[in-house]
Amino acid sequence: MASNMTYYCTIIYITFILLLCKNVQGIVPAVYVFGDSLADVGNNNHLELSLLKANFPHNGVDYPGRKATGRFSNGKNFADFLAENLGLQTSLPYLSLSSKSNNTSVYLTGVSFASGGAGILNSTNSGTCITFDQQISYYSTVYGNIVQQLGTVQAQDHLSKSVFAIVIGSNELLNYAKSNSGNKATPQQFVDSIIPTLQGQLKRIYNLGARRFVFIGTGSIGCTPALREQNKTKECNAGGNYASVLYNQAVSSLLNEMSTQVTDMSYSFLDTNTVLLQYIQQPSAYGFTEVESACCGLGDLNAKVACLPISTYCSNRSNHIFWDFYHPTEATARMVVSTAFDGSAPLVYPLSIKQLAS
Template sequence: MTCNMSTYCTVITIILLLCKNNVQGIVPAVYIFGDSLADVGNNNYLQLSLPKANFPHNGIDYPGHEATGRFSNGKNFADFLAQNLGLQTSPPYLSLSYKSNNSSVYLTGVSFASGGAGILNSTNSGECISFDQQIDYYLTVYGSIVQQLGTVQAQDHLSKSVFAIVIGSNELLHYVKSNSASKETPQQFVDSIIPTLQGQLKRIYNLGARRFVFMGTGPISCCPALRAQNKTNECNAGGNYASVLYNQAASSLLNEMSTQFTDMSYSFLDTSTVVMQYIQQPSAYGFTEVKSACCGLGDLNAKVACVPIATYCSNRSNHIFWDFYHQTEATARMVVSTAFDGSAPLVYPLSIKQLTS
C-alpha cells in the first residue's frame, strides 16, 4: 500500500506496534535504571569502563553461552522481570543510540542500567552511567515518545509501563570498604544519600512514570569480596545494618511519594531479608554454597573477578554468588519470583503482579 501522508502512516504503525505489545505482555514496556545487577550490556559501549562482563566465563549459562555484558553466569534481574511480564528484555540504551531509526524501539522498553552506577555522581565516576545520567538518557527517550505519540498518548503509555530501579549497592560497598574510625555511622551515611535519591525518583515521576518497582539492596557484607576481608569469612554485621537502614529509608521515600502523588503506585522488595533467608537456610532453597563465589580465584574465589583465567564451579545452580559481588542466575530468578508473587513483609505494599494487574 502506498501512502502519501507519512504522518498518518507513522501513527498507524505505532498503534499496531502498541497493540502487539499489549497482546504479548502484561504491560507495554519496562524501563530499567540501576547498576550491575540489572546491566544487560550498556557498559560494553563505555570505552574507559573497568566494570565490564563481556568476556568469559560470564554468560556460560546464557542462551548461546554468550558473554553479553551481564555480570552473571546467565540471566539477571532485568531478564526475569521482563520474562514474568511476558516481554522481551529491554535492550541497553547505548546499543540503540548507535543505530538510526530506533525511535519506535523505545516503546517496548529500554535499559539504562550500568555496572558500577550509584545514586551519587561521584560513585565510580567516569567508569559507568550514573543514575543522574541514566535519567538524562531517559529524558531523551521521553521526548522521542512524546514526539511519536503526542503528549496524551505518551502519558497513557508510560503510566501503564513499569519503571524498575536497582540502585544503592555501590554506595554501600564503598561505605563498608572505607572502614575507618572517623567514618559516618550507618544512619548518617544513609541520611546523606537519601535526599539525592528522592530528587531522582521525583524526576522520573515528572517524566511520566507511575508504576515503580524498587529492588532494595541485598545483605551487602555477605558477598564473597567482603566476607574474604574477615578472618572468619563471616558477614560484616555493620555493613548489613547499613543495607537494612537504606532499604527502610528507600521504602519510606516511596511511601511518601505515593501519598503526595496519588496516581503513583509501587512495589518494594526487601532484598536484604530475602537473600539472608537463602544464606541462613540454604537447603530450603536448593543452595549448598553460600560463602564462596562460583567464579574467581583465591580465598572464597573472591580475590580475582570472573575473568578468563579464573576457575568456575560445575554446578552454578547451588551457589548464591556467581562472582565476588554478583548473584547467580539461580538467585536472581528466585529473588524476582518473590518480587512478582510474594507478599508482605518481603514485598509491599504491592507485589509486581498486583502492581501490573
C-alpha cells in the same frame, strides 16, 4: 464444513487463553530499567574507557549461546527475569540503540539504562559507568522521542501503564562497608546523606511520566564473598548488612511518602536483604549448598580475584548463591525476582509486581 468449524473454534480458544494469560500476568507495554550491575544488560560494553565490564568469559556461561553479553552473571540477571515474568523481551541497552534514534518505535517496548558500577551519587565509580543522573537524562531524551511520536496524551498513557524498575544503592553501601576510615559516618548518618539525592532522582523520573515503580532493594551486602573474605572468621560483615537494612527502610519510607503526595503513583518494593538472608541462613530449603564462596574467581572464597578468563568456576552454578565476589548467580536472581513478582508482605509491599502490573 466441520473441519472449518474446528479450525475457528481452535483459533477462538487460543485467543481466549492468550487473553487470559495476559490478564493473569498483568502484561504491561514496556519496562524501563535504571540501576547498576545487577540489571546491566550490556550498556557498559559501549563505554570504551571503562574497566567495569563483563563482556568476557566466564560470564554468560549459562546464557543462551554461552555468550558473555555484558551481564555480571553466569546467565540472566534481575532485568531479564523481570521482563520474563511480565511476558516481555528484555529491554535493550540504551547505548546500543542511540545510533538508531531515528527509529523511535524501538523505545516503546522498553529501554535499559542500567550500568555496572552506577550509584545514587555521581561520585560513585565516576568516569567508569553511566551515573544514575545520566541514566535519567538519557531517559529524558527517550521521553521526548516518545512524546514526539505519540503525542503528549498517548505518550503519558503508554508510560503510565509501563513499569519503571530501579536497582540502585549497592555500590554506595559496598564502598561504605569496605572503608576502614576511623572517622566515617555511622550507617544511619551515611544512609541519611544519600536519600535526599535519591528522592530528587525518583521525582525526576515521575515528572517524566513514570507512574508504576518497581524498586529492588539492596541485598545482604555484608555477605558478599568480597566482604566475607575480609573477615578472619569469614562471617558476614555486620556493618554492611546493617547499612543495607537502614537503606531499604529509608527507600521504603521515601516511596510511601511520594505515593501519598501524588495519588496516581503506585509502587512495589522488595526487601532483598531479608530475601537473601533467608537463602543464606536456610540454604537447603532453597536448593543451595554454597553460601559463602563465589562460583567464579580465584583465592580465598574465590574472592581474591574477579571472575576473569584466567579464573576457575564451579561446575554446578545452581547451588551457589554468588556467581562472583559481588553478584548473584542466575539461580539466585531468578528466585529473587520470583519473590518480587508473586510474593507478599513483609518481603514485597505494598503491591507485588504482578499486582502492580495488573
